[in-house]
Amino acid sequence: MHDLSPIKAIVFDVFGTTVDFAGSIVREGEEWNRRKGWEADWAEIVSAWRGCYQPSLAPVIAGEAPFRPLDDIHRASLTETILPRFGLDGLSDEEVTELSYVWRRLYPWPDVVDGLLKLRHKFVVAPLSNANVELAAELAKFGGLPWDVILGADLWRQYKPHPLAYDTAKMLLNCDDGEILLVAAHPYDLRAAREHGYQTAFLRRPEEHGPSGGKTADEPRPEDDFALVVDSVEELAAKLGGS
Amino acid sequence: MHDLSPIKAIVFDVFGTTVDFAGSIVREGEEWNRRKGWEADWAEIVSAWRGCYQPSLAPVIAGEAPFRPLDDIHRASLTETILPRFGLDGLSDEEVTELSYVWRRLYPWPDVVDGLLKLRHKFVVAPLSNANVELAAELAKFGGLPWDVILGADLWRQYKPHPLAYDTAKMLLNCDDGEILLVAAHPYDLRAAREHGYQTAFLRRPEEHGPSGGKTADEPRPEDDFALVVDSVEELAAKLGGS
Numbered sequence: 001m002h003d004l005s006p007i008k009a010i011v012f013d014v015f016g017t018t019v020d021f022a023g024s025i026v027r028e029g030e031e032w033n034r035r036k037g038w039e040a041d042w043a044e045i046v047s048a049w050r051g052c053y054q055p056s057l058a059p060v061i062a063g064e065a066p067f068r069p070l071d072d073i074h075r076a077s078l079t080e081t082i083l084p085r086f087g088l089d090g091l092s093d094e095e096v097t098e099l100s101y102v103w104r105r106l107y108p109w110p111d112v113v114d115g116l117l118k119l120r121h122k123f124v125v126a127p128l129s130n131a132n133v134e135l136a137a138e139l140a141k142f143g144g145l146p147w148d149v150i151l152g153a154d155l156w157r158q159y160k161p162h163p164l165a166y167d168t169a170k171m172l173l174n175c176d177d178g179e180i181l182l183v184a185a186h187p188y189d190l191r192a193a194r195e196h197g198y199q200t201a202f203l204r205r206p207e208e209h210g211p212s213g214g215k216t217a218d219e220p221r222p223e224d225d226f227a228l229v230v231d232s233v234e235e236l237a238a239k240l241g242g243s
Numbered sequence: 244m245h246d247l248s249p250i251k252a253i254v255f256d257v258f259g260t261t262v263d264f265a266g267s268i269v270r271e272g273e274e275w276n277r278r279k280g281w282e283a284d285w286a287e288i289v290s291a292w293r294g295c296y297q298p299s300l301a302p303v304i305a306g307e308a309p310f311r312p313l314d315d316i317h318r319a320s321l322t323e324t325i326l327p328r329f330g331l332d333g334l335s336d337e338e339v340t341e342l343s344y345v346w347r348r349l350y351p352w353p354d355v356v357d358g359l360l361k362l363r364h365k366f367v368v369a370p371l372s373n374a375n376v377e378l379a380a381e382l383a384k385f386g387g388l389p390w391d392v393i394l395g396a397d398l399w400r401q402y403k404p405h406p407l408a409y410d411t412a413k414m415l416l417n418c419d420d421g422e423i424l425l426v427a428a429h430p431y432d433l434r435a436a437r438e439h440g441y442q443t444a445f446l447r448r449p450e451e452h453g454p455s456g457g458k459t460a461d462e463p464r465p466e467d468d469f470a471l472v473v474d475s476v477e478e479l480a481a482k483l484g485g486s
């Protein structure tokens with residue numbers, strides 16, 4: 001059994017776990033189609049764009065490339081890969097920036113805001129994301145996410161699952177082992193966090209990659225033994241006694 | 244003339260500028276008097292306790308002592324100076340911690356919350372304080388301060404007016420020179436910030452050190468030429484067009 005009573009801070013993965021990036025980008029993409037006369041398949045685009053994510057982060061995590069804020073990575077993936085691959089023409093420089101900032105306009109899953117409002121009565125709540133602070137703050141403003149603290153990758157200039165992310169967040173929130181809980185839809189993130197003294201909650205997001213499937217959602221393995229497995233932040237609040 | 248139109252982020256000094264530490268600690272101190280049978284003069288205590296502040300920070304700023312979170316400094320000042328000097332006896336270890344955490348229970352000045360709610364429609368708002376992140380987050384929870392981001396001294400492991408504080412905050416909020424405004428009741432802080440590309444707003448807090456005077460509030464000099472001089476955060480919001 002996991003003793004959840006020491007928990008005083010709860011941190012959340014953001015992309016996929018807290019916000020619906022696939023649905024949000026497809027929705028805004030349809031507007032770009034109308035505005036620019038494109039006929040692009042935005043479900044494919046979001047899949048390809050998100051597909052640039054891990055390959056962009058990997059060299060930094062491996063110590064082979066310098067840290068860059070995720071905003072910059074989103075923009076570079078757009079100009080170097082997405083625009084040419086999908087033949088998206090006719091964007092001014094300002095429009096490229098505006099489109100790359102679609103990653104700042106992602107809607108929270110419908111259970112998130114109410115769940116966080118409950119949890120924050122009892123716990124410090126914060127994102128623990130690969131987003132840079134400014135990006136995470138803009139997402140919070142856009143979606144009304146009531147974080148107590150914004151943690152971002154530019155505070156430790158590394159990306160999850162590098163140990164610096166988990167260790168620095170734990171230090172900044174002044175938590176000992178077992179006093180901090182990570183909530184994520186991605187088992188690899190939870191496994192890494194646990195190695196650094198985190199408690200773990202797997203939050204199922206079966207539509208992370210869109211309603212029509214796309215990439216299959218990653219599932220926990222029996223040996224993962226995460227402390228909690230839930231389907232919403234509201235369910236998490238109920239189980240942790242936030243009110 | 245100062246061109247305020249580039250401003251996109253507004254950061255605030257906390258102790259004295261955003262929250263009323265003197266009034267809050269005197270109020271809670273009266274409760275400690277009743278609880279412990281003391282007859283202490285809390286206006287004197289808060290003055291002495293705050294008086295430990297700059298001497299504790301100076302060796303760190305000078306590079307002669309390691310960084311410590313402000314929570315730790317408040318506790319050390321309490322046990323090493325305040326309790327013996329004022330003859331405050333009979334506290335358990337838990338009570339010493341509870342009393343030192345009075346610095347987490349400081350009330351905002353009455354204009355602050357409404358002013359921030361207006362400003363945050365148009366700007367990113369954050370504390371830029373010598374408080375550590377956890378302390379600043381607890382103050383925000385206690386007083387309902389609607390920050391977008393919590394910046395704290397443990398992010399740069401230095402104290403204002405060291406350049407690291409201003410430079411790191413500017414970088415984390417992705418601001419160029421002139422795009423970030425510091426609001427403070429202390430001219431020395433504004434002068435240092437301006438050397439690092441900040442715009443400046445002097446916020447008068449004549450009762451920072453209590454209604455009965457105590458230390459005289461620091462006043463700007465004519466040559467300071469701060470961009471704004473205001474008496475409340477609401478006045479600041481009105482001048483900056485937050486709505």
